[in-house]
Amino acid sequence: MTTRAQISEAAQFIRENTKVTPRIGLILGSGLGILADEIEDARHIPYQDIPHFPVSTVEGHAGELIIGDLEGTPVLVMAGRFHLYEGHDAAKVSFPIRVMKELGIDYLLVTNAAGGINESYEAGNLMLIKDHINMMFRNPLIGPNDPDLGVRFPDMSNAYDVELRELAHRVAKEQGVQLKEGVYAAVLGPSYETPAEIRMLRTLGGDAVGMSTVPEVIVARHAGIRVLGISCITNMAAGILPQPLSHDEVMETANQVKGMFIRLVKGLVREMGA
Ligand SMILES: O=P(O)(O)O[C@@H]1C[C@H](O)[C@@H](CO)O1
Ligand SMILES: Nc1nc2[nH]cnc2c(=O)[nH]1
Numbered sequence: 001m002t003t004r005a006q007i008s009e010a011a012q013f014i015r016e017n018t019k020v021t022p023r024i025g026l027i028l029g030s031g032l033g034i035l036a037d038e039i040e041d042a043r044h045i046p047y048q049d050i051p052h053f054p055v056s057t058v059e060g061h062a063g064e065l066i067i068g069d070l071e072g073t074p075v076l077v078m079a080g081r082f083h084l085y086e087g088h089d090a091a092k093v094s095f096p097i098r099v100m101k102e103l104g105i106d107y108l109l110v111t112n113a114a115g116g117i118n119e120s121y122e123a124g125n126l127m128l129i130k131d132h133i134n135m136m137f138r139n140p141l142i143g144p145n146d147p148d149l150g151v152r153f154p155d156m157s158n159a160y161d162v163e164l165r166e167l168a169h170r171v172a173k174e175q176g177v178q179l180k181e182g183v184y185a186a187v188l189g190p191s192y193e194t195p196a197e198i199r200m201l202r203t204l205g206g207d208a209v210g211m212s213t214v215p216e217v218i219v220a221r222h223a224g225i226r227v228l229g230i231s232c233i234t235n236m237a238a239g240i241l242p243q244p245l246s247h248d249e250v251m252e253t254a255n256q257v258k259g260m261f262i263r264l265v266k267g268l269v270r271e272m273g274a
Contacts, residue, residue, distance in 0.1 A: 195239025
């Protein structure tokens with residue numbers, strides 16, 4: 001159970017370690033941490049130093065908060081995120097979003113590595129998240145609701161902000177970047193899906209599958225933060241291609257598309273921060 005005292009303690013620690021007031025929060029998914037190198041006047045704060053923060057345990061997740069300037073906008077970047085499959089509960093995984101809200105962040109740009117379910121996708125595509133399907137059977141809002149943090153039953157009908165999505169399509173078009181748009185299905189992991197599970201998720205309307213993002217987005221919407229989500233399709237989901245899935249492939253593909261990913265995110269931050 002996250003308390004306001006824990007949120008305030010973490011936020012106060014971060015304030016003491018930077019003079020920047022961030023406007024946009026970014027979460028960098030597996031293999032996408034390279035964007036952290038683009039932050040100017042960066043202040044690096046390891047997660048283990050921040051009160052009540054978990055620490056990252058997954059390869060491809062650096063495990064530090066970076067606060068600084070990106071394209072003229074003060075940002076707070078999570079270089080490395082937390083996952084349910086690491087053993088954290090959904091409230092713990094999404095605790096950083098509570099802290100971002102306390103620090104005054106209005107926008108969350110969440111990214112992840114995901115498997116492509118939609119067979120028109122291919123590894124290396126970027127997908128704008130238009131909606132999600134929560135197949136984690138977990139919810140970060142379980143338990144007593146603190147009305148100062150948000151309502152008991154938050155609306156999720158525009159979880160992935162339609163205006164921000166229009167902005168993303170405009171920026172991608174200007175950059176000549178192909179940007180798919182689809183539904184992100186979230187599962188617990190850490191095992192990848194069986195081919196039968198991928199067929200099920202396709203039937204349910206999923207275009208991509210991952211193991212994160214949903215707890216963070218639910219808390220962001222509870223807190224009134226506007227959300228934009230981008231999946232890097234790092235592999236085709238199980239059963240589509242005659243090859244096994246691996247985290248190495250996930251990180252290799254993310255590395256191959258990092259230039260396009262960084263350019264798009266910088267363009268988005270420039271527009272969102274304007
Ligand atoms: O943190 P994200 O969702 O980007 O990482 C994805 C999901 C798993 O953590 C990992 C599996 O390869 O990639
Ligand atoms: N669940 C899941 N997460 C991923 N992250 C990157 N690729 C995949 C995948 O195929 N399935």
